Ligand SMILES: Nc1ncnc2c1ncn2[C@@H]1O[C@H](COP(=O)(O)OP(=O)(O)OP(=O)(O)O)[C@@H](O)[C@H]1O
Ligand code: SF4
């Protein structure tokens with residue numbers, strides 16, 4: 001059963017100009033037509049480059065950003081349609097854990113106060129004593145020392161602060177936690193600990209996660225399903241294993257090829273695709289396929305004019321590319337002008353494209 005169903009979600013931020021007349025001169029199409037479902041008890045990993053709209057999508061689910069269009073169904077309720085007041089009442093069920101644990105914790109509040117505050121707002125726990133006890137139990141559960149309650153955020157390490165952020169979400173008994181870059185501010189050695197903690201808590205409490213990261217390696221092991229975003233849209237979605245074994249969208253192929261492989265033989269010979277050119281501005285996204293300005297397989301016929309829909313190509317694997325099948329079969333080769341983007345042994349020549357090395 002899907003706990004969360006996002007349907008054709010759009011979040012467009014108006015760009016305003018003018019001192020006297022506050023005119024809207026354009027929009028940032030931060031999220032522009034995303035549909036996805038998160039199954040109860042599972043983890044959906046959302047990845048993509050900086051600025052592609054991941055945080056905006058996460059915040060829109062919680063209605064921290066205004067929704068321009070589309071539905072966000074949580075159980076049977078379309079959150080997009082709720083009044084502010086009704087949304088506030090739902091909010092303990094949908095929590096967010098942020099990238100920067102220090103920035104998201106009030107430095108002047110001790111940990112007890114941080115944890116109890118949310119419970120009070122949502123009327124969780126009968127009295128102060130019960131809330132305190134609950135806070136203490138939650139701190140134990142996330143592996144913080146028993147004297148943590150009376151201490152302040154700056155007294156903790158980065159990893160511990162992220163545990164506080166997780167505890168703050170947990171005390172409210174959420175069903176769904178949106179983790180926005182939960183470990184990218186942490187040392188690599190600490191990252192695994194926090195990811196393991198999230199997994200343990202999920203198993204124990206039956207939590208559902210939407211985990212946002214720009215780094216594919218972070219979401220790989222904890223995600224059941226992974227969605228890849230590019231410029232406000234979802235370009236590929238598959239189970240974690242399937243996506244890693246068989247990335248189908250050119251953008252995903254490029255992202256994957258940037259992740260080093262531990263086996264040196266494989267590492268030396270694998271296909272590497274460097275993304276050339278900057279990420280276009282979401283205020284002025286390219287027409288047609290949004291990836292066409294950087295895609296080595298671009299075909300002028302359709303790529304420049306027709307935006308590909310996310311569609312099933314096999315099993316549960318969805319890809320938003322007109323030519324997914326032809327790229328897979330080798331019928332379409334990387335095109336000449338971006339040939340230099342295929343490194344290092346691809347032997348693609350500028351005038352006669354040939355097969356890149358596998
Ligand atoms: N409140 C806002 N008003 C205007 N534009 C915004 C606002 N919030 C985000 N944006 C723009 O929307 C786009 C998507 O931003 P978002 O923060 O969602 O990206 P992201 O994928 O989370 O990136 P990162 O990996 O850097 O966190 C960016 O171009 C950003 O500048
Ligand atoms: S639709 Fe065209 S430009 Fe877009 S990813 Fe597919 S081949 Fe590349």
Ligand SMILES: [Mg+2]
Pocket residue numbers: 054055056180
């Ligand atoms: Mg972000």
